[in-house]
Amino acid sequence: MQHRVINFNAGPAALPLPVLERARDELLDYAGTGMSIMEHSHRGKAYEAVHFDAIARVRALLGFGESHKVLLLHGGAHHAFATIPMNLLGPAQRADYVVSGHWGKVALEEAKTVGAARAAGPDFGGVYTRLPRPDEHTFDAGAAYAHITSNNTIEGTQYDAWPDTAGVPLVADMSSDFLWRRFDIARFGLVYACAQKNLGPSGMTMVLVRDDVLAACRTDIPKIFRFGVHATHDSLYNTPPTFAIYLVRETLRWIASLGGLDAVEARNRAKAAAVYGALDAAAGFYRCPVEVGARSTMNVVFRLPDEALEGRFVAEAEKAGMVGLKGHRSVGGVRASMYNAVSPDDAAALAAFIREFARTNG
Ligand SMILES: Cc1ncc(COP(=O)(O)O)c(C=O)c1O
Structure with a gap:
C-alpha cells in the first residue's frame, strides 16, 4: 500500500x-x-x-x-x-x-x-x-x-x-x-x-x-x-x-x-456533524462565519483568532497527514472540503485535530 x-x-x-x-x-x-x-x-x-x-x-x-x-x-x-x-x-x-x-x-x-x-x-x-x-x-x-x-x-x-x-x-x-x-x-x-x-x-x-x-x-x-x-x-x-x-x-x-444516496447522505451528515461539532465545542477559539442553517455539509469554512494561527493550523494538519485545508484565497481562513470520497474516519481525524489544536493553542 x-x-x-x-x-x-x-x-x-x-x-x-x-x-x-x-x-x-x-x-x-x-x-x-x-x-x-x-x-x-x-x-x-x-x-x-x-x-x-x-x-x-x-x-x-x-x-x-x-x-x-x-x-x-x-x-x-x-x-x-x-x-x-x-x-x-x-x-x-x-x-x-x-x-x-x-x-x-x-x-x-x-x-x-x-x-x-x-x-x-x-x-x-x-x-x-x-x-x-x-x-x-x-x-x-x-x-x-x-x-x-x-x-x-x-x-x-x-x-x-x-x-x-x-x-x-x-x-x-x-x-x-x-x-x-x-x-x-x-x-x-x-x-x-x-x-x-x-x-x-x-x-x-x-x-x-x-x-x-x-x-x-x-x-x-x-x-x-x-x-x-x-x-x-x-x-x-x-x-x-x-x-x-x-x-x-x-x-x-x-x-x-x-448503499445508494440515502446511505451517502447519512454518511455525509455524520461527517459534517463531527467537524462542526468539534468547532462549536471550542467556539471561543474557532468561528464559523456561516449562519447555522446555511452551513454546507461539503465545505466547512472556519476562522481562528488570527491569520498566524490559521497558518499554523494548516501546516500542523499537513504534518499530521491532512492536506488541502487552506481557505480559498478570496476569503482566507480554513476550509475542509468533505465530498463523498472523504470517509467518516477522515472527518473524525480532522475533528480530533481541531479539538487538540484548540487545547494546545487556545
Ligand atoms: C460551485 C462551482 N461552480 C463552478 C465551478 C467551476 O468549475 P470548473 O473549474 O470545472 O469550470 C466550481 C469549481 O470549483 C464550483 O465549485
Whole structure:
C-alpha cells in the first residue's frame, strides 16, 4: 500500500480509493480486451457499455426516468456557464441569477456576455455567509430560467430547500454537492455539475436537462454547444472524455456499493456533524462565519483568532497527514472540503485535530 494522505481539497478532490485501485488494475488491460479503456474507440462495444451504464446509474441513483436527459460533456462548470445561456436564453428574454457566492457571480457575468441576465434576490454586498430566505427571492415570472448555486464551495453555504420559481425553469449549479444526497429532479429544468468534487476527475460536466427545456433550446448556435445535438447523440456526437466518464461510472458504482444516496447522505451528515461539532465545542477559539442553517455539509469554512494561527493550523494538519485545508484565497481562513470520497474516519481525524489544536493553542 502506497502512502495516501487525508485529502480535504476543494476540487479536484479526493476520489474513492476503490475507484482508483480499479482504474489502476484495469489500466493496461480493460476487461480482458488487451488495452485500456482510453485506447478503445468511443464507437466500440466496450466503451459504449461504460458510457450507457454511467447514464443509467445516474438515473437509478436519483430515481428518474425519461423526464430528463443525462448529458456527459466536456469543459467543466465554466463551459456550462456559457452553454446554458447560449441554449436557454432567447433574444427577447432575460435570465435571473441568484448571486449567493463567487461562482454564481461568475455564472451571471458569463450569461451577460450571451444575452440579458440580472441578479435576482437579495444583494449580499459580497458577504456570502447565508442564503436567501424564501421571501427574499425576486424572480421574474417571465424569466427564461432562474439560476442558483446549490452549494457555495468557497463560502461554505448550501441550500436545504429549493426556492419556488413559480413555473420558471430552475437551473442549478450543483458542482460541489451533486449526489451528496437524493434530490427531487422534478423541481429542476436543468442541473449541472463539474465532475472533480463528487463525481470523478476534472474537465467534464454532467448536465441533466428536462425534456421541455431541451425542446425549447436554441438551434442557432454552433452544433458542439447545442444540448439538443448532444441529447440526440447520447453524448456521443463528438469524442467524449472517455477516461473521465469511465472514472465517473466507477464512482457511481462505488456510491451504489455504499448503499445508494440515502446511505451517502447519512454518511455525509455524520461527517459534517463531527467537524462542526468539534468547532462549536471550542467556539471561543474557532468561528464559523456561516449562519447555522446555511452551513454546507461539503465545505466547512472556519476562522481562528488570527491569520498566524490559521497558518499554523494548516501546516500542523499537513504534518499530521491532512492536506488541502487552506481557505480559498478570496476569503482566507480554513476550509475542509468533505465530498463523498472523504470517509467518516477522515472527518473524525480532522475533528480530533481541531479539538487538540484548540487545547494546545487556545
Ligand atoms: C460551485 C462551482 N461552480 C463552478 C465551478 C467551476 O468549475 P470548473 O473549474 O470545472 O469550470 C466550481 C469549481 O470549483 C464550483 O465549485
